[in-house]
Amino acid sequence: MSRSSxxxxxxxxxxxxxxxxxxxxxxxxxxxxxxxxxxxxxGYLHQVPQRLGRYDSPALLPGAVWVHAxxxxxxxxxxxxxxxxxxxxxxxxxxxxxxxxTGWAQGQSLLQQGDVQVWFPWDTPQATQLFLQQHQPxxxxxxxxxxxxxxxxACQQARVPLFLVNARLNxxxxxxxxxxxxxxxxxxRGLSGVWAQxxxxxxxxxSLGASIEGVLGNxxxxxxxxxxxxxxxxxxxxxxTLGGRPRPVVMLASTxxxxxxxxxxxxxxxxxxxxxxxxxxxLWLLVPRHPQRFEEVHAVLKASGMAVFRxxxxxxxxxxxxxxxxxxxxxxxxxxGEMPVYFQAADMALLGGSFKPLGGQNLIEAAAFGCPVIMxxxxxxxxxxxxxxxxxxxxxxxxDMDAALDQxxxxxxxxxxxxxxxxxxLQMVAQSRGAADRYAQAIMAFGDSGGQGAEEAWxxxxx
Numbered sequence: 035m036s037r038s039s040x041x042x043x044x045x046x047x048x049x050x051x052x053x054x055x056x057x058x059x060x061x062x063x064x065x066x067x068x069x070x071x072x073x074x075x076x077g078y079l080h081q082v083p084q085r086l087g088r089y090d091s092p093a094l095l096p097g098a099v100w101v102h103a104x105x106x107x108x109x110x111x112x113x114x115x116x117x118x119x120x121x122x123x124x125x126x127x128x129x130x131x132x133x134x135x136t137g138w139a140q141g142q143s144l145l146q147q148g149d150v151q152v153w154f155p156w157d158t159p160q161a162t163q164l165f166l167q168q169h170q171p172x173x174x175x176x177x178x179x180x181x182x183x184x185x186x187x188a189c190q191q192a193r194v195p196l197f198l199v200n201a202r203l204n205x206x207x208x209x210x211x212x213x214x215x216x217x218x219x220x221x222x223r224g225l226s227g228v229w230a231q232x233x234x235x236x237x238x239x240x241s242l243g244a245s246i247e248g249v250l251g252n253x254x255x256x257x258x259x260x261x262x263x264x265x266x267x268x269x270x271x272x273x274x275t276l277g278g279r280p281r282p283v284v285m286l287a288s289t290x291x292x293x294x295x296x297x298x299x300x301x302x303x304x305x306x307x308x309x310x311x312x313x314x315x316x317l318w319l320l321v322p323r324h325p326q327r328f329e330e331v332h333a334v335l336k337a338s339g340m341a342v343f344r345x346x347x348x349x350x351x352x353x354x355x356x357x358x359x360x361x362x363x364x365x366x367x368x369x370x371g372e373m374p375v376y377f378q379a380a381d382m383a384l385l386g387g388s389f390k391p392l393g394g395q396n397l398i399e400a401a402a403f404g405c406p407v408i409m410x411x412x413x414x415x416x417x418x419x420x421x422x423x424x425x426x427x428x429x430x431x432x433x434d435m436d437a438a439l440d441q442x443x444x445x446x447x448x449x450x451x452x453x454x455x456x457x458x459x460l461q462m463v464a465q466s467r468g469a470a471d472r473y474a475q476a477i478m479a480f481g482d483s484g485g486q487g488a489e490e491a492w493x494x495x496x497x
Contacts, residue, residue, distance in 0.1 A: 042220055049216045054184050058158045061086070074326040077135030084153040087164030094150065098127040100171035102154055106136040106370070107396055108177040111200055111253040113144050115175070118474035120146075129169045133180075136325065136370055155185075162188040173226070175199050175477065179207070183217055186224040195226035195480070199473055200253045202231045203238040204393060204414040211242050219243050229476055232418045248476060251469035252419060257402040260374035267378035273355040274379075276315035282446045283379055284316055285405065288323040288386035288395040293435075294331055296389060298338050300435040307443060312363075314446050321367035321376050323386055323395065328368040335364055345369045377403040381452065382445050385409040389435050394420065401428050401459030406445065406452060408438045422466075428459030 042050070064085075072079035083090075099119065103112035109132065120126055130145065131154040132138045141151055150169065155161035162185045173195040179202060189196040203211075211218040222228075223243040230236035231252045240246050274281045286297060301308050318340075322331045328346075335342045343362035346369060359365070367376050377383065383405050388394035393415030397407045407429040413420035423429035430445075432438045445452040 046216060046220045050183055050187055050220060053217055054157075054159045057156060057184065058160070061156060061158070064156060071326070075135045077138055080135075080138070081153060085156050085161070087155045087158075087161035087168075089152065089164070089168045091150065091152075091168075093167075094127070094129070094169050096170040097172045098129045098150070098169060100129040100131065100169060100174040101177070102131045102174065102180055103137055103141065103177045104132060104154070104180050105134040106140050107254075108180075109137045109140040109144075110257075110399075112141075112175075112177050114253050114256045114258075114470040115177075115199065115473055116144055118470040119477065122474055122478050129171055140371060154180075157182040157184045159184055159188070163192075166192045166194060173197065173480070176225075178202055181218075181221050181225070183221040186221045190224050196224070197477070197480075198225050198228040198239075198244065199477075200231055200250075200469070201228050201239055201244075202235045202415075203242075204417065205238070206393075206414065208238045208241065215242075227480070229473060234418065250472040250476065251466065252398065253469045253473065254396055254398040254419075255402075255463055255466040256468070256470040257399055257463070260378070260403075263372070263374035264378050266375050270375075270379050273360060274317050275360075279315070281315040281317045283319050283381050284442050284446075285319040285321065285376055285380035285383040286386065287321055287373075287376070287380075287383040287400060287407075289320065289331075290323050290387045290390055290392050291327065293386060293389050294320065294322075294334050296435045297384070297439075298334070300439050303436065304439075307439060310443055311439070311446070314443075316442070316446060317362065318364045319367060319376060319380055320364055321373070321386075325368075325370055328366075332366055332368070335366065340364050342366055345372070373399060374403060377405040380405050382406045382408060382442065382455075384435075384438050384442070385413070385429075387415070388412050389438070397423055397429060398463065402463040404456045404460055406430070406455035406459060408432060408441045408445075410434065410438065422462055423459065426458045426462045428455055428462050430455070 068078055068082065101112050101116060103109040116128065128145070128149040130141050130149065130151045132141055133154050138151070145151055155165045166188055171194055174189060174197065176196065176198045178200050181198060186196060219242065222239065225244055227247040228239055228244040229248050229250045230239060230246060233249055236246045236249050271280060274283060320331070322328060332342065332344065341361060341363045343359045344366045348359060377400050383400050385397055385407050386395050388410035391412045394409060394413035396416055397409065398419050400407050401423060407423060409420060409429055409431055411433060420429065424431050430441050432441055
């Protein structure tokens, strides 16, 4: 008997029932939180009843593939998997779900005729059952970390196989799940299969009861070239000059709360270094992780006295580059979906989330676009990729923000070292590609072995 088919113990059934009732009682509070979030990001107010499992679109015929990508990063990874699946099943129909507005916005570009995009329902018995009844997927694919106990149970009851793909698990999340094992155990055991990014991820997930089908690598290494983004980045770079020379562009990539202030304090702490960076003409390209922080970060930068220009103020239709953008000390990247542009416009990047104990953001995209990374001590969200990048020479590990600025000055004045780090990053990504095909092949193998309903809706797989 597989772990996914093991019956629940009596206390697990009681726990899941209590959890479901608790989540149901939270709905009024979640609704108010959603309304407040929608004031900053209006996308959250789109189709709010779907969070409760209420859908106004006609019910689908059985057999679609359901992919859940909670936010922006997961949606970018899902795009690579979806493309690989479509190559094998040209007739595939997709149900794409998200939990955040940035994920939804990114996911719209992945839809084809016959596909559906909806919100992931809140984890209550009623909402999850209504979702499955409405969309009738052949099976579901959860990206990376999203495992919700009631949804897993609902899929088991509806006989919908549910997989965790590109799965990762950091040590903090593992310890938390182990403390709540009476709830996480049934959830991880209830997955039909898990494909992990690394052996460490597989071991951690297995310890929680997940059925590990294989270790297939990180989908994000399959990031695709973005020629249009490169053209835009080169256009920006052509205007970022000082005395006719290109300015060094240092990106603060996906910064989290408190990191901007830490950076400003580190700059001010050593006036001689700050002056050396100014003499070098450094332009700081600061891109906050969350859109709801754009105004807050802009206010912090203005209060510091630095000359700031916002991406949202840049109008390119007339081809005129504002003088304020040329003279800016900080270019604030207050836009969504332009990370390929930002990375290709930068000479190097400080990795957001790594200077606070937040686990760091994805550094693979930076390496893929030839942007060497300076990372702080906290990279547990992408531990293997960070280790590979550091060992390859594509990233520099530092103890704190002060040391990060020292490294910025080193790379800004040693072009050969910077060029070497850039090349090492490109090689690291090139050598690690192929995960999308491996994941698609694994899912296809399940379909060939009897996925329910898929063969009725899809064209025959291609080799």
